[in-house]
Amino acid sequence: MGALSFGESFNSLEDAKLVNAVDGIMAAGKSMGIWLNLPAFGKNQILFKIRPFLRWLIFSAQDVKNFQNYLDVVVGMATRRIEREHSSGRDEKVQSSLDKDIFHYILHSKDPETGESLTTSELLAEARACVFAGTDTTATALACSFYYLGYNPEILAKLRGELRAIFASEEEIIYGPKLKACMYLKRVIEEVLRISNPVGGILWRETTTEYYCIGGYRLPKETDVGVPIYAIHHNSDYFPNPHEFNPDRWDDAVVGAESVTAARKAWMPFQYGSRACTGRSLALMELNLTLARIIFSHEIRIDQSRRTDVQVCIDGANPEFETKDQLAAETVGPYLQFRKVAT
Numbered sequence: 001m002g003a004l005s006f007g008e009s010f011n012s013l014e015d016a017k018l019v020n021a022v023d024g025i026m027a028a029g030k031s032m033g034i035w036l037n038l039p040a041f042g043k044n045q046i047l048f049k050i051r052p053f054l055r056w057l058i059f060s061a062q063d064v065k066n067f068q069n070y071l072d073v074v075v076g077m078a079t080r081r082i083e084r085e086h087s088s089g090r091d092e093k094v095q096s097s098l099d100k101d102i103f104h105y106i107l108h109s110k111d112p113e114t115g116e117s118l119t120t121s122e123l124l125a126e127a128r129a130c131v132f133a134g135t136d137t138t139a140t141a142l143a144c145s146f147y148y149l150g151y152n153p154e155i156l157a158k159l160r161g162e163l164r165a166i167f168a169s170e171e172e173i174i175y176g177p178k179l180k181a182c183m184y185l186k187r188v189i190e191e192v193l194r195i196s197n198p199v200g201g202i203l204w205r206e207t208t209t210e211y212y213c214i215g216g217y218r219l220p221k222e223t224d225v226g227v228p229i230y231a232i233h234h235n236s237d238y239f240p241n242p243h244e245f246n247p248d249r250w251d252d253a254v255v256g257a258e259s260v261t262a263a264r265k266a267w268m269p270f271q272y273g274s275r276a277c278t279g280r281s282l283a284l285m286e287l288n289l290t291l292a293r294i295i296f297s298h299e300i301r302i303d304q305s306r307r308t309d310v311q312v313c314i315d316g317a318n319p320e321f322e323t324k325d326q327l328a329a330e331t332v333g334p335y336l337q338f339r340k341v342a343t
C-alpha cells in the first residue's frame with residue numbers, strides 16, 4: 001500500500017520501526033472500533049477533540065506508542081509525497097511516475113460544488129484511511145485463506161489442481177483473463193470473505209427521514225442502525241450450515257442456481273452503497289494473485305504444536321478461524337508451514 005498510495009515502499013521487512021507500525025495499525029483498529037461504537041462520542045465534539053487524551057485511559061502504553069508510530073510513518077510518507085508533487089515542477093519523468101499512485105488522484109480531486117481542493121489536514125486524513133483500510137483488511141483475508149486451506153487439504157489440492165491445469169509456471173500467473181477463468185479460486189475467495197470477513201462488525205448508518213421502516217420496525221430520524229456483517233454472513237437462511245467452510249456453496253452445478261442467488265444477495269464483505277469499499281477491485285486482485293502464486297508452488301501444513309490457538313467452534317462441529325471485531329478484525333496466527341515444491 002505504501003508504493004500504491006505514495007509511490008514509496010514501507011520497507012517493512014527491513015525497517016524495525018515499520019514492524020512496530022503493523023502493531024500500530026492493530027492499535028488504530030482497536031481505537032476506532034471503540035469510538036465508532038460509542039454513540040455519545042460521535043455526537044459530542046468535546047469528547048471527539050480530546051480523544052488523544054482518552055487513549056491513555058483506555059489503552060496500554062504500548063498500544064498508544066504503536067498507534068503514534070503508525071501515525072508518524074503515514075504522515076511522514078504522505079508529507080514527502082505532497083512535497084514531491086510540488087517540487088516536480090515541469091519534470092515530465094518525475095511527474096509521470098507520480099501520476100500512477102493513488103495519492104495523485106487524491107491530490108488532484110476537487111469538490112464538485114465549490115471547486116476547492118483538499119486541505120493538508122484532509123489529505124493526511126485520506127492518507128491514514130488509505131493505509132488503514134488497504135493493508136490490514138487484505139492481510140487478514142490472506143491469513144484466513146491460508147487457515148482454511150491449511151485445515152482443508154482436499155480443497156487445497158483441488159485449488160492447486162485448477163491452477164496447474166491453467167498455468168504452466170508461477171511466473172505465468174499475472175492478473176488477466178487466465179486468472180479470472182480460475183472459478184474454483186474465485187469460490188474459495190468468496191467463501192473466505194463470507195466466513196471470516198476482515199470487517200465483521202457493525203458499520204453504523206443513520207436514518208435520514210422521519211419514521212424510517214426497517215424489518216417491520218419504525219425508526220425515528222437520526223437513529224443509528226446496523227447489523228454486523230458476521231451475523232449476516234452466518235444466517236442459515238442464506239448460507240446453509242454457515243460455520244462450514246464450503247467453496248461449493250457458490251457453485252450452481254453443486255447447490256443449484258437458486259441457492260447461489262440467495263447467497264449472493266446476502267454476501268457483503270465490502271458493504272454496499274455510497275460508503276462501500278473503494279478498494280474492492282484492488283483487494284480482489286491482490287487476493288487472487290497472491291493466493292494463486294503461493295498455492296501453485298507451495299505445500300502448506302499446519303504447525304501441529306500450536307494448532308488450536310487460533311480456532312473457535314461455535315456450532316460444535318466446524319472450527320472457524322477466530323477473528324475479533326475491532327473495526328478491522330484482529331487475528332492471531334494461523335500457524336502454518338510452507339514448503340516450495342517442484343512444479
Ligand code: HEM
Nearest residue numbers: 133134137138141198199203269270271275277278279283
Ligand atoms: C479484503 C479486503 C477488504 C475488505 C473486506 C474491505 C472492506 C471494507 C468495508 C466493509 C468498508 C466499508 C466501511 C464502512 O461502511 O464504514 C470499506 C471501506 C473502505 N475501504 Fe475497504 N476493504 C478491503 C480492502 C481495501 C483496500 C485494498 C483498499 C485500498 C485502498 C480499501 C479502501 C477502503 C476505503 C478508502 C474505504 C472507505 C470508503 C468510504 O468511506 O468512502 N479497502 N472497506
